Amino acid sequence: MTTTDQQASLIATLPGHHYTDPELFGLEQERIFHTTWFCAVRAADLAEPGRFRTVQVGRESVLVARGGDGGLRAFLNICRHRGARLCTAESGQVKRSFQCPYHAWTYGTDGKLIAAPNLTSMPDVDRAEHGLVPVALREWLGYAWVCLAEEPPPFEEQVVGAVTARLGGAEVIDGYGVDGLALGRRIGYDVRANWKLIVENFMECYHCATIHPELTEVLPEFADGYAAQYYVGHGAEFGPDVDGFTVDGTGGFGRLAGIGDDQDRRYYAITIRPQVFLNLVPDHVIVHRMFPLAVDRTLVECDWLYAPEVLDAGHDVSRSVELFHRVNEQDFEACERCQPAMSSRAYAAGGVLVPSEHHIAEFHAWVRTALGLPGEGHL
DSSP: OOHHHHHHTOEEOOOGGGGTOHHHHHHHIIIIITTSOEEEEEGGGGOSTTEEEEEEETTEEEEEEEOTTSOEEEEESBOTTTOOBSOOSSEEEOSSEEEOTTTOOEEETTSOEEEOTTGGGOTTOOTTTTSOOEEEEEEETTEEEEEOSSSOOOHIIIIIHHHHHHHTSHHHHHHHTGGGOEEEEEEEEEEOSOHHHHHHHHHOOTTHHHHOHHHHHHSGGGGGTOOTTSSTTOOEEOOTTOOSSSTTSOOOSOOOTTOOTTTTTEEEEEEETTTEEEEEETTEEEEEEEEEEETTEEEEEEEEEEOHHHHHTTOOOHHHHHHHHHHHHHHHHHHHHHGGGGGSGGGTTOOEEOGGGTHHHHHHHHHHHHHTOOOOOBO
């Protein structure tokens, strides 16, 4: 093989400053996180009227609440009077309203201004006009997805379409019945790395043989370096001696009711840009939601979801949780190992992608396009 042939097999990554520059991160907040659908809250976490949670979406704090009518709504978490943060707690319960701790302006769970000191002496104040600023919200797969854009992109195209394109058809995800699953475990990770490093890591398996011994025991083909997302419709097959997607390969909990024979004993990984990873195995589903807080800090919330009857029966899910918990810790340690080097002059022009990572180049192109930056080609 000639040097030219060797060079042609490599594709340039994003330059290092894309992972360290606060101004670029601000541009990402504005042009990616403020314009796309963002998976915010598991709907079942807000089961009762008055339950709420606040999440960080780009520069904005977003309040998601269950209204008295049973519907979920989202608002910017900002009082319309003087701009104080309305809810300072990450989650909680109110009876009928939210009250600003600064001047006691009070809003219903539907966002309408319902009370304020001396409000009756100001009859010209339009309570609807001065209600909380609404945020677009859609429910899918049991989660509330929000979008800060005044005109959100089509949900079916951006979110549902990403899953359909990866699996080769919408009927595959329907078989897992994700919106009817129950939360078995949730673990949060505070990762000292740029959000794009986490996305890139999840998308490839070139590293799997190096840092994921438990995962490659369960999914032997991952040791060859090709990730589950490299081929449309492909799910990595369990090893011949593996009974379940568990840390020791022992049996799980059968398979979900809608899973067909062609999905049994297989693992599917899906990236929904910009911040969701779906992991599908026969007996449970794992959902990662990322919350980028700074150019070098990302919170990741990971949910393990099971059939309700599995949890109702008191089954121990720790072996299946432990497998991907170890994978998460191994991945996030690798991302944190890379983050300091992004500011090195050795990485000023970026690194390279080998053939089994070439699909990451499409993610980089998507980022550049979203930010309005010129593209780059092969080395």
